[in-house]
Amino acid sequence: MERYLEPHQARMREPSQYENLLGDSIERAYANGLHDLASLVGYLNDAGPGPQVGVRWTEASFAAEMKRLAAD
Template identity: 40%
Template sequence: MKAFNQKLAMWMNPTPSKEAGINNIQIPGQVEHLIWQTRYKEPSSYEQDMVQQLIQAFSTGVTELDQLVNQLNQQGFRQESGESWTVEQFSEEMQRLGY
C-alpha cells in the first residue's frame, strides 16, 4: 500500500502540466483505490508526533483553542523551531499543514 498519493504531489506544482490527463484514464473495474488520497507526501515524524500530542491533549477534555495550546505547552510539545506554542503560531501551523 502506498503511504501517499503520488499523483497529488505532481498536481501541487503551481505551473500547468503539459501532460494533463496522461495516465489518468480510469477503466471501470481497474481503478487503483488509494487509502491516502489527500496526502501528497508521507507525514514527517514531527507531524506524527503532533497527532499523538493532540490526541493526548484532547483526551484531557480541552475544547477551546487557547486551552489546547496551553495543554501542548504543558505536555512539552514544541514547534519544529523549539519554541513554545501561541494561539497564532498554532493556527498558522494548522493552516500550513492543511488541517
C-alpha cells in the same frame, strides 16, 4: 456498490516525525477533554512537541502551523 473510506486519500506524502508527534499530542489533549484553542495550546506547551519556530506555542502560532501543514 460497497462504500469505503480511505483515510489518507488526500495525503501527498507520509507525515514527518514532527507531524506524527504533534498529531498524537493533539489527540491526547482532546481525549483529556481539552477542546478550546487556549487549552490546547497550553497542553502543547506542557506536553510538547514544541513549535518548529519559537520556544512556546501561542494561539496565533498554532493556527499558522495548522494552516502551513494543511497546505503542505
